[in-house]
Amino acid sequence: MDVEQLVQADRVHRRVYNDTEIFELEIEKIFSVAWIYIGHVSQVQNPGDFYCTDIALQPVVMTRHSDGEIKVLFNRCGHRGAQVIRPENGSSETYRCCYHGWEYDTDGTLIAVPRPRGYEKSAVQPGDPAYGMTHVPRMAEYRGFVFASLSPTGPTLEEFLGPIATSIDDLVDRAPDGEIEVAGGVARHLYQGNWKLVFENLCDGLHPNCVHQSSIEAANQQDDTTYSDGAGEIGVRQMRQNGAPWEFWEDQVGLWAYRFGHSYLGDYHDDAKLVAARNDSSFDDYYAAMEAAKGNARTQEILGVMRWNTNIYPTISFMSQFRQLRVIRPVSVDQTEVLGFCFRLKGAPEKMFHDTIRFANITNAVASPVLTDDLETYDRIRRGLMTDGNDWIATSRGLGGDAPDEDGGWCAENGLSELHIRNMFDAWSHYMTD
Ligand code: FES
Ligand SMILES: [Fe+2]
Known part of the structure; x- marks a missing residue:
């Protein structure tokens, strides 16, 4: 079967995840070409x-x-x-x-x-x-x-990034001093599975409510005062968000995809409501620092951008709102290394950086009660795709509902769509057959 036939409008062949020859071709045709x-x-x-x-x-x-x-x-x-x-x-x-x-x-x-x-x-x-x-x-x-x-x-880097550059803007613009820095070490893990799985997972709004059920339940059992003791607030909030009803993911977040395989999933967090309402004075200090540096209207505009994960295909996925970045490095067809970095917003209260670290521990560290679920899933996919039961993997959720976006990309019919997966395979096919 030729490479062109491995990707179809609503499904992909399992070889794209587990064939060593395909992996070697990806290194040559994608990783040796893309930014x-x-x-x-x-x-x-x-x-x-x-x-x-x-x-x-x-x-x-x-x-x-x-x-x-x-x-x-x-x-x-x-x-x-x-x-x-x-x-x-x-x-x-x-x-x-x-x-x-x-x-x-x-x-x-x-x-x-x-x-x-x-x-x-x-x-x-x-x-x-x-x-x-x-x-x-x-x-x-x-x-x-x-x-x-x-x-x-x-393409130049600017052409390659296209409209997804606005997610980098979102991360940097949130710094009162206009600059960010990597700080706090690296959370590193190696998982058993193909490199594409993590990109697919990070904008997959359907899975949290299913895969992450144990941490959702644990977070829901926490008393609400956990929010204000400083130690657990952002982690508990994050784990609870994973349990938001599917209707939320469907109706309130949105999913966008762009040329070269990039995409982002929207978010419905609102720091102003969630944190300030719980008397976290550091948020007020942060807001004041932003206002002093950028004025009220611009501050509201910056903090009004609500994005969850942004994927810049084929190497990074980051959370502009939570100051997290993951670097995805393929090692072999069924082994992938992921490095998690945290950013400090210059000019923001140090408490915000502590929240960033706590968030990283919940989502990116190997002891995370959330990440471990995803890693188990990747390994199960790796094992499941060894079977001869079915050569094909469906990528069709939301198919037919993708609408052109004003930025020249695509907007999914809702946040539970697999638009980002279809879009990555579209880019994959272009790279692989060029
Ligand atoms: S000095 Fe580098 S290989 Fe000899
Ligand atoms: Fe997950």
Whole structure:
């Protein structure tokens, strides 16, 4: 069966989740072509800072050069090919390869080799780009979010993001000082399942009420005063929200999808009602800081944006309202690594950042009573799709109800639609057959 036949209007073939050849093709056709999220500028605040990640399974490193510019380099020594920088993050004036000590400047330029006499009759010279750490073909930044692409040609980052950039705006605009920073460590896990499952799950409004029932029940048993003791408020609120009746998800949240596989699920939280009403003075302080910086009308406009998860296909999913970002890294056809980051809003009360951490512990940490349910589901899908019982997986909920959006995307008939899944497979087909 050809790749084109694996994706149909209302279903996809199970091979897209469990065929190693398809996975290898995805690495070549999707991850080596699309704009891949590298990191946030705050992760390399000062010259010499570095942050290691990968693109299409290839180790790369984001650095802050001595001139203040950010670089994205292949993490490979120009001598015999060893990975130069091994810790995930840190800082160093120069980067020195562990094997024979070739030394690189923070922009990847080879600056010194030991015993240079040995190279007198060869081409190896400091400064020669042929022996430096090579720059990735393209890198670009949108409001502090750094992306890179292994493809020298293709849409610009701005074209690639399109209207989904408004979700990044939503996250950054919520900072009274207009800036955000990664803070508080990383929540990391590896799950048994294909990388696409997590994107599908994060905008799936139907599953929480079913899969997350145990934590919903536990949260509902909490006395309402739990909201005000500071320790559990945001977590209890989140777990209770998962139990909102399906009518809420259907009628009040909405689901939007855009070109290149991006999408977001709306939300019906209202901080002003939920938090201020429970006498959380930090919300009043936050509101005052926002008002002082941006004025009342703009503050209301910013806080009036209500989005749940935003997926920027194929590497990140984030919650602008809750200052959370997940990076999704495929490892193999049935193993995926997810890294959860928290952002601090500069100029906001520190209590808000504590809430961010609490929220992360509820939703992104491995001890989360919510995430563990989703991971169990991915593993069950992995196992279920091994059976020969049925080759096809339905993607048809809400099919026929998708309407064009004024931004050039699609709006689902309601928040329980699988529009985002169909939209991702539409992008998938384009990448895979291009
Ligand atoms: S492999 Fe890096 S110095 Fe030899
Ligand atoms: Fe879930």
